[in-house]
Structures are given as C-alpha cells and as structure tokens.
Amino acid sequence: MAIGERIRFFRNLKGMTQKYLGMQVGFPEKTADIRMAQYESEARTPKQDLVKEMANIFDVSPRAITV
Numbered sequence: 709m710a711i712g713e714r715i716r717f718f719r720n721l722k723g724m725t726q727k728y729l730g731m732q733v734g735f736p737e738k739t740a741d742i743r744m745a746q747y748e749s750e751a752r753t754p755k756q757d758l759v760k761e762m763a764n765i766f767d768v769s770p771r772a773i774t775v
Contacts, residue, residue, distance in 0.1 A: 710750060711747075711750065711753070711754070711773060711774060712747060712748045712749055712750040713748075714772070714773050714774075714775075715744075715747055715748050715754075715762065715773060716748045718762075718766040718768060718772075718773065719744075719748075719766075721766075722765075722766060725741070726740070726741040726744035726745055726748070727740045727741035727744070728740075729744050729762070729765065730742075730743050730744040732765050733758060733761045733762060733765065734761070756770075759773050759774055
C-alpha cells in the first residue's frame with residue numbers, strides 16, 4: 709500500500725473529509741482539500757513533519773503512514 713493510500717485509509721477510518729484533515733494540519737481552508745487530494749493521489753509527497761502531524765491526528769505511529 710502506497711503512502712497516498714495509507715493517508716486515505718486512516719482519514720476514512722477516522723471519518724474525516726480531505727478538507728477537514730487539511731485544515732487540522734494547518735493548510736488554509738481554501739486549499740486544504742486540494743492539498744490533501746494531491747497527497748492521496750501521490751502527485752505530491754508529504755514531508756516528514758507533515759507525516760508526523762497526520763500521525764498525531766490519526767493516533768498512529770508515523771511509520772504506519774510511511775512504511
């Protein structure tokens with residue numbers, strides 16, 4: 709499972725929208741859903757600090773997202 713699929717899996721597990729997750733990690737409301745969609749489709753790769761932030765929100769280890 710690729711990193712984008714893992715992000716989508718954990719986001720859906722927590723019942724979050726892309727926009728909500730994007731806002732939780734600090735993206736502006738206007739672009740939050742677009743940025744998260746780019747990470748999930750793997751058009752962009754999240755930096756390590758963003759992976760750690762998402763892991764905290766999902767209540768999982770950062771390795772669960774990056775492995």
